[in-house]
Amino acid sequence: MRTIELLSRLQSIGPHSGHYHYSTSHCCLIESTMAEDISKLHFATRAVHTGVNKDSLFNSCTTPIYTSSTYYWNDLETNSGYDYTRSANPTRTALEENISALEGGVGAQATATGMAAITAAMHLFSPHDHIIAGNDIYGGTYRLFADVFTKMGLEFSFVDMSDPQNVKDAIKPNTKCIWIETPSNPLLNLIDIAAMTEIAKQADVLTIADNTFLSPYLQRPFEYGVDIIVHSTTKYLNGHSDVVGGCVVSRTEELAAKVAYTVNSLGLACAPFDAFLVLRGVKTLAPRMEAHQRGAEALARMLDEHPHVEKVYYPGLESHPHHELAKKQQDGFGGMLSFDIKGGRPAAEKLFAKIQLFQLAESLGGIESLIEYPETMSHASMTLEARREAGISENTIRVSVGIEAPEDLVADMKQALEE
Ligand SMILES: *Cc1c(COP(=O)(O)O)cnc(C)c1O
Numbered sequence: 001m002r003t004i005e006l007l008s009r010l011q012s013i014g015p016h017s018g019h020y021h022y023s024t025s026h027c028c029l030i031e032s033t034m035a036e037d038i039s040k041l042h043f044a045t046r047a048v049h050t051g052v053n054k055d056s057l058f059n060s061c062t063t064p065i066y067t068s069s070t071y072y073w074n075d076l077e078t079n080s081g082y083d084y085t086r087s088a089n090p091t092r093t094a095l096e097e098n099i100s101a102l103e104g105g106v107g108a109q110a111t112a113t114g115m116a117a118i119t120a121a122m123h124l125f126s127p128h129d130h131i132i133a134g135n136d137i138y139g140g141t142y143r144l145f146a147d148v149f150t151k152m153g154l155e156f157s158f159v160d161m162s163d164p165q166n167v168k169d170a171i172k173p174n175t176k177c178i179w180i181e182t183p184s185n186p187l188l189n190l191i192d193i194a195a196m197t198e199i200a201k202q203a204d205v206l207t208i209a210d211n212t213f214l215s216p217y218l219q220r221p222f223e224y225g226v227d228i229i230v231h232s233t234t235k236y237l238n239g240h241s242d243v244v245g246g247c248v249v250s251r252t253e254e255l256a257a258k259v260a261y262t263v264n265s266l267g268l269a270c271a272p273f274d275a276f277l278v279l280r281g282v283k284t285l286a287p288r289m290e291a292h293q294r295g296a297e298a299l300a301r302m303l304d305e306h307p308h309v310e311k312v313y314y315p316g317l318e319s320h321p322h323h324e325l326a327k328k329q330q331d332g333f334g335g336m337l338s339f340d341i342k343g344g345r346p347a348a349e350k351l352f353a354k355i356q357l358f359q360l361a362e363s364l365g366g367i368e369s370l371i372e373y374p375e376t377m378s379h380a381s382m383t384l385e386a387r388r389e390a391g392i393s394e395n396t397i398r399v400s401v402g403i404e405a406p407e408d409l410v411a412d413m414k415q416a417l418e419e
Contacts, residue, residue, distance in 0.1 A: 038101055043217060044286035051097030051279070053090055063094045065276045085272065087264045092275040096247070098282055099237065102216040103229050105249040107256030109263040110275055114212065114232025115140055116268040117246030121208055121230050123262045124255075125176050127153025132170045133179035134161040136187060136390035138210065139381045145179075162322070164195040171203045180226065181210040182219075183326075186338045186374045186398040187391050188313040190322035193329050197225040212236070212365075217289040218332045222251050228259070235365030236335075238281035239288050245270050245278050288367065291403035292335025295369070298406035299399065299413060303339050308347070308417050310340040310395060335402075336364060338374075340395035341417075348373055348397055355416035357409060364400035369409060371399050 038046060053063045066089055073079040082088055092110050100108035111117040118141055125131065133145060135158040145156045155174070159166040167178060178200050182191035193209065200207045208228045209221035215236040221229055231237055233245035248263070250256035263269055270278075293316070300314035315326035316333030326333055341347045351371075352360050358371035362378045372378055374392050382390070401409065 039104075043102065046101055047098070047217075047285050048283045050101040051094040053094035053097075063091055063276065063279055065272050066090045067272055086267055086269060089269070089272050089275070091272040091279070092269060095275040095279040095282070098279060099216075099231070099233075099247050100249050102282070102285070103211070103249045104216075104220055104222045105229065105251055105256075106253050107260070108247055108249040109259050109268075110233070110270045110278070111246040111248065111263060111268045112270045112274070113244045114230070114234055114246035115144060116270075117230045117232070117248045118144060118210070120248050120259055120262045120266065120268050121228055122149055122154070123266065124206070124228075124258060125154055128155065128174055129176040130155040130157065130172050130174045131177045131179055132157050132159060132161075132167055132175060134181055134184060134191065135159055135386070136184040136189060136392075137179070137181045138185050138212075139379045141179075141181070141210065142386070143381045161191045161196070162189050164192060164199060167196065167199055171199070171205075175203060175205050177206045177208060179208050179210070180221070181213075183213050183315060183322075183334065183336070184390075185213065185336075186313070186378065186396060188315055188320070188336065188338060190315060190325045190329075192325055193221055193224040193226065201225070213336055214330060214332075214334050215285060215289060215365075217285050218293075218334055219330045222249075224329070225251075227251050228255060233278045233282075234363065236289065236292075237285065237365075238278045239285065239365055239367060240277075240281050241363065241366030241368065243274050243277040243281075245274050288403055289332065289335065292365075292401055293332050295404065295406045295409050296335045296337050296399075296401040297333065298410050299401060300337050302410050302414065303337075306414075306417055308342050308419075310342050313338040336398070336400055338396055338398045340393065341397055342395070344394040345375070348395070351397070351416045354418075355412060357404060357412040358399065364398075366400065367403045369400065369402035369404060371397060374398055 054060055055064045069085045071080055071082045095110050096108040111120060133156060157170045159170050161167055178196050180191055180196050197207050207226045209226045211219060211221055211229045212232045212235050229249040231247040233247050248259045250259055297316050300312055300317055303309045304312045304317055314337040315322055358369040361370045362372050374396050375394055379387055379392055
């Protein structure tokens, strides 16, 4: 795998070459013990220490931002392991090693956006290949699949994947991939990851999971045999609503090499400054996710009993149809929830006008609470029929719960729901 190769090349340069290098002896404990020992450390520890790429030139404790587009060679055969930033960059490598370790993969590519990550993953396929995806996947992914990649000759079936039988029935001789996004957006339906990888194994097809909604802190699809994980790091991994980014993580070295080749060929990699921001964000992933889900659970319980609310979609509620599956395959219920308000769009508009602590905005996963209306915002790129089929109505409101005090969020939501 590229990173490992890189690592050994860097190590062979040695600590006194005057170039950027890894020193395995003192400052990079984690890299030097990655293979055997990293899994013994707790998640929160790995998030802080993995792939930090300290610069031993000045003993910096954090990762420098290497803005150089190009790197000089020592002679015609040797360089530092980096030659051109589109192909690889030390700041980006640090982020890639971090996310890869948190997901339990062998390598990752950090991309400019989540859509760039999905674009990279989809280039594993060729015209006439058939891909099965959920009928309630992220709107931008749906558009990319149903329009852009369909025009390029890929074939898609969009099915209700909450019932594995629908996926089995959709398998065709040219099926090459099952695309898993769980929980779904915005209605938080779950897909049984183990059931999907079982079907995939029998049909000899790849599985790719979009793990954006839960992050590796709460769900690690590789543990179920998924082949590739994609992220919009824009969301929880960065967590501060101040960068767009993505990532593709691979479970095998063969796939990691293919994805690296594609990201380099298509020029999808993220800028060093963006890599630095996401790396900075990901170090606090564990405590942030804990705070997000504390708030989400408090809000979900209040909304569930509120007379102006028709229905709450949160896998942490015992009444959620996939509550047991959530307990089985997730380490928590996450920071996203949706609900149907009684009274349709006029009631929703009133709530948006009154609410104080939740900004009316798309996106999710940031420290600040956001609220939005899928009908005209996040899911506007779907057709009306596709929205209705997925269960999104004029009553549906989606909330990305931030890390504010749950009591304040509950009180604000309550006052906004009053007549
Ligand atoms: C936001 C999002 C994407 C797209 O990511 P960008 O960073 O906006 O390109 C893909 N999948 C899911 C689940 C998302 O929430």
